[in-house]
Amino acid sequence: MNKKIKWYMLAFMAFSTVWGFGNVINGYYYFNGLHAVIPWIFILGLYFVPYALMVGELGSAFKNLGGGVGSWVEETMGRRMAFYAGWTYWVVHMPYLSQKPTAALIGVGWAVFRDGRIGEWSALSLQLLALGVFIAAVLLSLMGLKFLKKISSAAGTAIFIMSILFILMMAAAPAINGGVSFSDIDWSWESFKPEFGANTFMNIAILIFAVGGCEKLSPYVNKMNDPAKDFPKSMIGLAVMVAVCAVLGTIAMGIMFAGHNIDGSFVADGAYESFRRVGEYYGVGDTLMVIYAVCNAVAQLSVIILSIDAPLRMLLDSSDENYIPRWLTERNKNGVYKNGVLVTAIVAGLLIIIPAFGIGDVHGIVKYIIDLNAVCMPLRYLWVFAAYFMLKKYSGKYTSEYKFVRGKRLGMFFGGWCFALTLYACLIKIFDTDGDIFKLVLNILTPFILVGMGLILPYIAKKTKTKHGSDSYV
Template structure:
């Protein structure tokens, strides 16, 4: 049985990791913020962040190969149960902006399916948009309680299709000059080095969070470490291959975006409609009309809908499935006769609904709402990555106990703590600087302050709720006794 379980080679590992980490939206969103200079940013973030991050995950997974809880188990084994609870809570609650954003992306894709353009949401007022997002989210939240198998099949199919579409975009865009030698590129001076050098100012630093968010998620690979034929060799090779694949897609994808959209005059709706518009232009150039737009919109709709519904249930089962009664009160662990975590779903619904409704307090334009929620997600979700680096530091704090794993990234105790500390500080730095809006405060003071305050308050409140739960659990225990 052990032999049969260890069938993954480095190529398989790299493909699994790539599918978990990467998506076309990462190219579009970061290009929208930085333009063509994002090419340099991609190289920097891959070298100083993604490579060590992925290899740390490999070592942690190999060290705790019998544990299936990922980061929570890593913290529990290297520190305390209390810290493990907070790690579990962080990984669950940081999904809230992610889920809110999914309902928005679903509506955008639906508009392109029905109308064939991005005008549907543009015509809506903020209350109407919020109402539709709430309707879409609550419907999918209800479906997730039913555990529909069709969602899993659709999600798998759409996920594979989305990967193909992401790679297809790069191939069609990069090969475009070969079929149209006289093609007029949207961005000028693409042959000059200066075009690719970012302006390393404060505004640039506020965009790093989205880069970190785009390359995160490698900790999901931890269960595959010991399924490799030779973890010590195959897993790091697979991770490096994944980094190369991400780098190629990020860089050439950015080139493709620059060919179609002027890097010095980026459209306000690029985050919302950029991928669809890109496929529209490519389809026209390649003589296949709007076929690519329709396929991409359908895969987005099915993929994002299934991801939203399945993520709600999967993350809740991980967090509450084997919850410790010392830290989580009984009402939150309550199950229905069919096994549904009733109050867990209610809490999810309340938190996501509040977040979806927040733009009513200060945002009026659809693209402002898209930018706000995309960047908020990039601030909140990476805070969960902090626990990976903290677990790595704790691992080296007790190095004599853990230095015999099948795969070791760093053998020196002090260097291991230093590298873990670097990842922790860089992630925290990116999240904090990301809280400052890329909005002209002089021209849009209301939107600037709304974005700034919600960027600070949202992660603080979401994480603070986790401090209340152990207190409620203790009160519950005392009442019973």
């Protein structure tokens, strides 16, 4: 008998996938310091909370389906749309995966050298090493669900504890160490008022990218003790953890860095510098920074593994030979889609290397990969909101023990609102390149090529099906 996943374990698995202390750093950098607080509150209150609770209702309504978003779309919009949803959901993870090995190496660099010297390497050298790390993670992903749950839960717990400790230790530092002096900041409305310029609107995608991904745990909903109750509970727990870390973390950043020049290295090194400063406040030197660096490196690795496995399950668990070639659905002894993992390794591997040929410095690579993710990754959320819109439109057809909202029109409004905001954020972020043609071309080509590949796959599937003379579903 398989061991069931507890609701809190799933919440931590989701947290390690959705959240990282780096999201606080990104918000602080892209929205110019404390001006990030109001955008965070806006996104969390009017986007993330409805989004997480919509996922809860979808997970409850379709708790017996194993394909996640693909299954939701199939039930609400048909099999063809389910294929496109599953493909989109899977393929836009490729830029996300390409980011994680680089982040893990930067963490290792801070743990070993206790400074940001890796940022002085050539971009190509770092990305080649990142490719090796990614290949190792691919091999680990083939070990299956048991290993996946353990490493993801441990990493989620570690990062959550470190994120909360940062906030608590910042607040308590003056009382414990009378010699601590923080930067003077202005607590007036002017310091927190959002900057309604082009930069703010172009970077909405950064926050949406930061809070997305809770639905990728949905394949495990039917592995819980009571899916209808425990899955929504996990999503609500996730929302609370994200809110605490985002808002209070930004304020802590403001106390620490107010008046300091925040340059391009901040997105790569800001988190480690933050923990170094906290350690100095408490007289322990670099100790906290090293602990965080090690935890973050392990967390990045676990996210790679989880993000290889779960999206493939969403694409292939309820696949159709009319759209998915049979060879893609082959599993190994651990139940992992081995050929799907191979395709993932090839596509994500190319995305790790290609930017290094047009962006020469490491800090530029880190920032660009974040920007590219903000363009591509939120595209998958569109299918969640579309499925929820259709669920509420035809609410009489479906039974759900948990409901985000009971009103049909109100539910359709929330689904439509989140869909429109996500689409706008992705499209406008494409042009946020500071005039760099190489980046603009990659921003345009990457999402169109990745999503467009899904148009070719049914043709390949048709040829495969004809060759085998099969009319059955996988």
